Structures are given as C-alpha cells and as structure tokens.
Amino acid sequence: MSPAELLAKVAQFDALIVRSGTKVTREVLEAGRGRLRVVGRAGVGIDNVDLQAATEAGCLVVNAPTANTVAAAEHGIALLACMARNVSQADAALKAGKWQRAKYVGVSLVGKTLAIMGFGKVGSEVARRAKGLGMHVIAHDPYAPADKARAIGAELVSFEEAIAKADFISLHMPLTPATSKVFNDESFGKMKTGVRIVNVARGGVIDEDALVRALDSGKVAQAALDVLTVEPPAKDSKLVLHENVTVTPHLGASTVEAQEGVAIEIAEAVGGALRGELAATAVNAPMVPAEVRTKLLEKLRCR
Numbered sequence: 001m002s003p004a005e006l007l008a009k010v011a012q013f014d015a016l017i018v019r020s021g022t023k024v025t026r027e028v029l030e031a032g033r034g035r036l037r038v039v040g041r042a043g044v045g046i047d048n049v050d051l052q053a054a055t056e057a058g059c060l061v062v063n064a065p066t067a068n069t070v071a072a073a074e075h076g077i078a079l080l081a082c083m084a085r086n087v088s089q090a091d092a093a094l095k096a097g098k099w100q101r102a103k104y105v106g107v108s109l110v111g112k113t114l115a116i117m118g119f120g121k122v123g124s125e126v127a128r129r130a131k132g133l134g135m136h137v138i139a140h141d142p143y144a145p146a147d148k149a150r151a152i153g154a155e156l157v158s159f160e161e162a163i164a165k166a167d168f169i170s171l172h173m174p175l176t177p178a179t180s181k182v183f184n185d186e187s188f189g190k191m192k193t194g195v196r197i198v199n200v201a202r203g204g205v206i207d208e209d210a211l212v213r214a215l216d217s218g219k220v221a222q223a224a225l226d227v228l229t230v231e232p233p234a235k236d237s238k239l240v241l242h243e244n245v246t247v248t249p250h251l252g253a254s255t256v257e258a259q260e261g262v263a264i265e266i267a268e269a270v271g272g273a274l275r276g277e278l279a280a281t282a283v284n285a286p287m288v289p290a291e292v293r294t295k296l297l298e299k300l301r302c303r
C-alpha cells in the first residue's frame with residue numbers, strides 16, 4: 001500500500017502488521033484511532049514505528065524478535081566474504097566482458113580481527129560463524145554480559161578499542177537516538193587505514209556522507225551494506241555507486257525460512273496482544289501508563 005492508501009484504510013482494522021518498508025508514523029496511528037489496537041512489526045527493528053505516538057494512541061507494539069536472526073547473520077557473513085574477495089565487482093566486470101584477475105586480488109579473513117558492534121542475537125551469531133572462519137573476534141556492546149561473549153570466544157571491549165583494533169567491523173546495534181550516526185568522521189578517523197565495514201543493522205547508524213569521504217580517502221577500504229539511511233536510495237547515491245561498496249536491498253531477513261518463521265512469530269504475537277495476553281511483553285509496554293494499559297486490555301477483552 002502507498003502511504004496515502006494506508007492512511008485511508010487503517011481505521012478499518014484492529015491490527016496492522018508491517019515490515020521495515022512501511023513507516024508507522026504519528027499520522028497513521030492518529031488515523032487508526034478508535035479501532036487500531038496493535039501494531040505488529042514482522043521483524044526485529046522497530047525504528048519505523050513511532051513508539052511514543054503508538055503509546056499515546058493506546059496501541060501495543062509487538063515484534064518478531066527471533067525468527068530472522070540466523071538469516072541476518074548469514075547475510076552478514078555473505079557480505080563479509082563477498083567484500084573481501086570483490087565478488088560483486090568481479091562478477092559485474094566479467095558480465096561486461098572484462099577478465100580482470102589482477103584488479104580483483106582480495107584479502108583473507110583468517111587471522112584478521114573482526115569487531116562486532118552490538119553483541120545481541122544477530123551479532124553473536126555472526127561471531128560464532130566468524131570464529132569458524134578463523135577470525136579473531138572482539139565485540140562492543142554496553143549491555144551484553146561478558147560471559148556470553150567469552151562462551152563464544154569473543155572479547156568484549158570498549159567502543160574505542162573495538163574500532164581501533166579491527167580489520168573488519170560488522171554493525172549489529174539497533175537504530176536509536178544513541179546509535180544514530182555513531183560511525184562518523186571522528187570514529188572513522190580512529191579506525192585502521194584500510195578497515196572494511198559490513199552493515200546489516202540500519203543505515204542510520206552510519207553518517208553516510210562521512211563514509212563516502214572515508215572511502216574516497218582510502219581510510220575505509222571497502223564497505224558492504226544491506227541497509228541505507230533512505231531505502232530505496234536515490235539513483236545517483238554516491239555511496240551506492242562507489243566502486244568499493246557492495247550493496248544489497250535490505251535482504252538480511254529475506255530467506256524463505258526466515259520469512260515463514262517471522263510470519264508465525266508475528267501472528268502469534270499479534271494474536272496474543274489482541275487477546276490481551278501479551279501486554280507486558282509489548283515493545284512499548286514500559287511506555288504505556290498503567291491506566292491506559294488497563295483500559296486497553298478491557299477493550300481488547302470486549303471484542
């Protein structure tokens with residue numbers, strides 16, 4: 001549906017289920033007032049849902065936090081390996097009739113240091129796989145327990161240490177006001193020259209203009225990006241068109257298996273919320289005032 005269609009139709013439904021492409025704005029939530037009770041995000045990141053506006057409109061927001069974890073981790077590893085061996089560039093060149101073996105000499109992963117930024121579900125699965133590839137894994141996450149990292153053979157370090165020591169950096173934190181553009185001119189400046197970056201988290205955690213500058217200067221040798229600040233990007237995006245950038249159109253969760261799992265997980269979550277069973281585990285539960293939650297639950301039970 002176009003945003004206009006969504007605005008026109010949203011009031012006819014008790015629940016709305018979206019993926020990352022649909023922005024559940026204050027306007028959408030206001031338009032749904034009176035009937036809309038639950039917003040289901042069929043995936044993990046809820047940065048496309050205005051949680052404050054949902055809470056004010058008396059809507060619970062639920063997500064599907066686990067079913068696409070492995071798919072996203074596998075895509076991160078795929079991008080890491082493709083980037084290191086210039087797979088997308090060499091493929092495009094060969095299809096254009098160019099046999100360029102010397103141009104596309106890659107770099108090895110074994111023995112290199114990988115910094116995982118955000119050691120949650122996806123980050124820790126990437127870490128497990130990177131250990132299997134013989135990489136030295138360090139991680140930064142202000143909230144992750146050190147013993148969880150140790151069990152995987154990864155070492156938790158500060159943000160500064162992670163970005164300074166890494167040959168490869170893989171991003172796995174959510175997009176929040178605290179993580180917005182944390183990868184910027186200043187942080188690129190503290191990285192090793194020739195660092196390589198993978199992003200399957202959210203485009204907004206990177207200052208994309210700063211990344212273009214870092215790629216142009218050679219500070220960042222290569223980037224592999226599944227996510228961008230604006231999706232789809234402008235056709236003339238310098239970042240997307242950069243010769244040292246590999247891009248995919250937000251495909252991290254897009255496997256047959258993950259989407260089947262996400263569909264089941266979100267259907268159960270939305271059903272549970274509509275039956276008034278899941279209020280406590282809704283993403284915005286801590287933001288919903290007790291009296292609003294009680295009224296909402298009463299309404300849900302009446303249906």
Ligand SMILES: NC(=O)c1ccc[n+]([C@@H]2O[C@H](COP(=O)([O-])OP(=O)(O)OC[C@H]3O[C@@H](n4cnc5c(N)ncnc54)[C@H](O)[C@@H]3O)[C@@H](O)[C@H]2O)c1
Nearest residue numbers: 045072118119120121122141143172173174200201252253
């Ligand atoms: N490309 C895709 O299709 C795709 C698929 C799944 C998830 N994602 C993105 O990846 C993100 C992570 O997914 P997940 O399932 O691992 O979520 P998660 O909640 O399990 O993990 C996120 C981790 O980030 C950590 N974190 C929070 N703030 C941080 C900060 N400032 N610095 C470092 N770490 C910080 C949290 O403590 C948590 O451990 C999602 O929020 C989503 O945006 C993208």
Ligand SMILES: O=C(O)[C@H](O)COP(=O)(O)O
Nearest residue numbers: 019020021043044045253
């Ligand atoms: O946060 C997520 O779960 C991923 O970014 C997947 O988004 P999608 O549902 O649009 O594929």
